[in-house]
Structures are given as C-alpha cells and as structure tokens.
Amino acid sequence: MRFFDFLLMLVLFALLACGMYFLWLNLPAEPTEFEKYVAELSFELPNQSSQFHANMRYPDRKISYHLSNNCSLKKRNDFLDAVEFLESRTILDFYESSMPEIVVSCSNIAPEPSEEGHFVAGEGGPSVIINASRYAVIFVGKIALYRPEVCDTPQVAVHELLHALGFDHNANPESIMYPVTDCGQKLDQNLIDEIRELYSVPSAADLLIESFEANKTGRYLSFETVIANYGLKRVEESVLKIIVDDSVLKEFDTESLEIGSRKTLTISNLKVPRSMDMVKLVIETSEAEITRENNAAEIKVV
Incomplete structure (x- = not known):
C-alpha cells in the first residue's frame, strides 16, 4: 500500500512541477525591449550628374x-533619326507603343505646376516620377518637337529626347545639350557614360x-x-519570415509591392520561446532582385 501511496505522490509532484513550469512560461512579465533597426542606405550617386536630379532613369533600358x-x-x-542616333551610341533601345513611356508632341508643352522642376521651358522632360530612393524612376516623359530642324543631323530631336531621359542643359557651347542649337554640337562622352552607368543595372525589384x-x-x-521596394520593377509576390533560433517561426504573405512603395506590418502577441533574445526578419521573393543583401534584419534584446 505504501508503494502505491509513494507512486501517487510522485505522480502528483510531477503534475505540480509541470503545472508550475507551464505557469512560469505563460505568466505575465515585464516587457523586454529590442534594439531598433533602421536600414543603412548608401547608394552610389555620381560625383557630377548632368540630370535634373541624380539617378533618373526609366524602369528598363528598352523605352x-x-x-x-x-x-x-x-x-x-x-x-526616328534621333532614336537611331542614341541607340547607336548608348545601351538604350526604343520602340513604338500605344502605351508609351515617352509621349512625343509637335506643339509647345505647357508644364503643370508640379512638373516645372523637371521641364525645360517649352521643351519637355520627365513628367511622372517615383522616388524609389535608389533611383528617381521615370514613368512618363514628354517631348515637344516644335523647333524646326535646320541641321543635317537630328540635333533638336536628340536634344529633346535627352531632356525626356532626365538630362538638363549644360554650359558647354559644343554640347548637344547647350540651350542654343548649333549644327556642330556633339553628344558629350560624359552623357554616354552616365547613360551606360544608369542603365547597366537590370530592371528588377529591390x-x-x-x-x-x-x-x-x-x-x-x-x-x-516597414518593408519597401527600392527597385525598378513591381514585385508580384513576397513573403516575410520571422526567424528565431535559426527556425522559421511564422510567415506572412506580403503580396505585391509597386516600385517605390512601402508596407507596414504590425503584429501583436506572437508566441515565441521565453528565452528568446534575438529575432530575425527576412523578406523574400522568387523574382529577380537588384540585390538581396538588404533582405534581412536582425535585432537583439537591449
């Protein structure tokens, strides 16, 4: 009989210990704060830019x-001669479309007040721009071919097309981007180099x-x-992973993100190990990205 009493006490003791452990795991406790994470953004900008604003480009080099x-x-x-001229000297390609990125008119363009910073008076330029942090992404540019072409080469049309690509006037009388046109003006090598540098990055998300x-x-x-897309292309699907102790604790479908867009995700009372002192977030997509080095953030208990 004593044996059964002892066994019963042992079972009760075990149950009590388990209950106390479970209670310890779930009892309220003082909040534990984690370090705050803010992405370190260090994009390479040209030392000198010939554009209205540095790093202006269309989403793709095919425009x-x-x-x-x-x-x-x-x-x-x-x-069309201007298009051929630029295609032969740069890495850009142009094609005609009923849903264009560059709209070519043959009359004056009166810029809207919000566009005046990008329009050269009476000529045109980028008109719809998204600040995606890494790039100022041009979605729509406008060209006004109202000035007569008096040269054998398409000086005026090339000048206007470069405005639509985000390039401003310069002070070099021998440059095709000088405000006053002359038939002897040339396409500056620094413009060719800047176009190559801008468009050598493929059209992808970030x-x-x-x-x-x-x-x-x-x-x-x-x-x-806060998750963001700093790239040149819309992301169709994405997922945010919560990683604790090298294991995926939870996944959230963060769906699509437009160029330059942000999403805020707020989560409350996600059950985690009590001893956890570090958490990692990873944003993933199966689609191509400019870089994946900034897809993760890890924070520790303060």
Missing part, C-alpha cells in the same frame, strides 16, 4: 514612345527591411516593421 498624329512626316523622321522594432512580454512578441 517605349508614341508620336502624336499632329507631327509632320519631317518631324516624325527627325525623331526588396528590403526599412525599419524594425519589437518588444517581448513573457512568451509573446509584438513588433512593427
């Missing part, structure tokens, strides 16, 4: 255009963890993070 019906055959041919802060109370983690 679409549309010529307005009000353009004469002469001006249409001038523009997901990153922009910021991340968290606190833990007992076994429950609460956090807020």
Whole structure:
C-alpha cells in the first residue's frame, strides 16, 4: 500500500512541477525591449550628374514612345533619326507603343505646376516620377518637337529626347545639350557614360527591411516593421519570415509591392520561446532582385 501511496505522490509532484513550469512560461512579465533597426542606405550617386536630379532613369533600358498624329512626316523622321542616333551610341533601345513611356508632341508643352522642376521651358522632360530612393524612376516623359530642324543631323530631336531621359542643359557651347542649337554640337562622352552607368543595372525589384522594432512580454512578441521596394520593377509576390533560433517561426504573405512603395506590418502577441533574445526578419521573393543583401534584419534584446 505504501508503494502505491509513494507512486501517487510522485505522480502528483510531477503534475505540480509541470503545472508550475507551464505557469512560469505563460505568466505575465515585464516587457523586454529590442534594439531598433533602421536600414543603412548608401547608394552610389555620381560625383557630377548632368540630370535634373541624380539617378533618373526609366524602369528598363528598352523605352517605349508614341508620336502624336499632329507631327509632320519631317518631324516624325527627325525623331526616328534621333532614336537611331542614341541607340547607336548608348545601351538604350526604343520602340513604338500605344502605351508609351515617352509621349512625343509637335506643339509647345505647357508644364503643370508640379512638373516645372523637371521641364525645360517649352521643351519637355520627365513628367511622372517615383522616388524609389535608389533611383528617381521615370514613368512618363514628354517631348515637344516644335523647333524646326535646320541641321543635317537630328540635333533638336536628340536634344529633346535627352531632356525626356532626365538630362538638363549644360554650359558647354559644343554640347548637344547647350540651350542654343548649333549644327556642330556633339553628344558629350560624359552623357554616354552616365547613360551606360544608369542603365547597366537590370530592371528588377529591390526588396528590403526599412525599419524594425519589437518588444517581448513573457512568451509573446509584438513588433512593427516597414518593408519597401527600392527597385525598378513591381514585385508580384513576397513573403516575410520571422526567424528565431535559426527556425522559421511564422510567415506572412506580403503580396505585391509597386516600385517605390512601402508596407507596414504590425503584429501583436506572437508566441515565441521565453528565452528568446534575438529575432530575425527576412523578406523574400522568387523574382529577380537588384540585390538581396538588404533582405534581412536582425535585432537583439537591449
């Protein structure tokens, strides 16, 4: 009989110990703060830029255009000659489209007040721009071919096309981007080099963890993070992974992100190991990215 009493006491003691351990795991505790994470953004900008703003480019090096019906055959041919001229000297390609990125008109363009910083008076330039941090991404550019072409080469049309690519006037009388046109002006080598540098980066997304802060109370983690797309292409699908002790604790479908867009994710009371003192976030997509080096953020208990 004593044996069964002893066995019963042992079982009760074990149950009590398990209950106390379970209670310890789930009892409220003082909040534990984690380090705050902010992405270190250090994009290479040219020492000198010939553009309205540094790092202006279209999403892809293949750029679409549309010529307005009000353009004469002469001006249409001038523009096509300008396209051929730039294609032969740069890594850019142009193609005609009914859904264009560059709209070519043959009359004056009166810029909207919000566009005046990018338009050269009466000529045109980028008109819809998204600041994606890494690049100022041009979605729409406008060209006005109203000035007559008096040279054998398409000086005026090349000048206007370069404006639509984000390039400003310069003070070199021998440059094709000098405000006053002369038939002897040339396409500057530094413009060719700048175009090559800008468009050598492929059209791809660039997901990153922009910021991340968290606190833990007992076994429950609460956090807020901002994810962003600093790239040149929309992301169709993405997922955010919460990693603790080298294991994926939870995944969140963060879906699509447009160029330059951000999403804030706020999570409360996610159950985690009580002893956890470090948490890692990783934003992933199966699509191509400019770089994946900024896809993760790791923070520790303060």
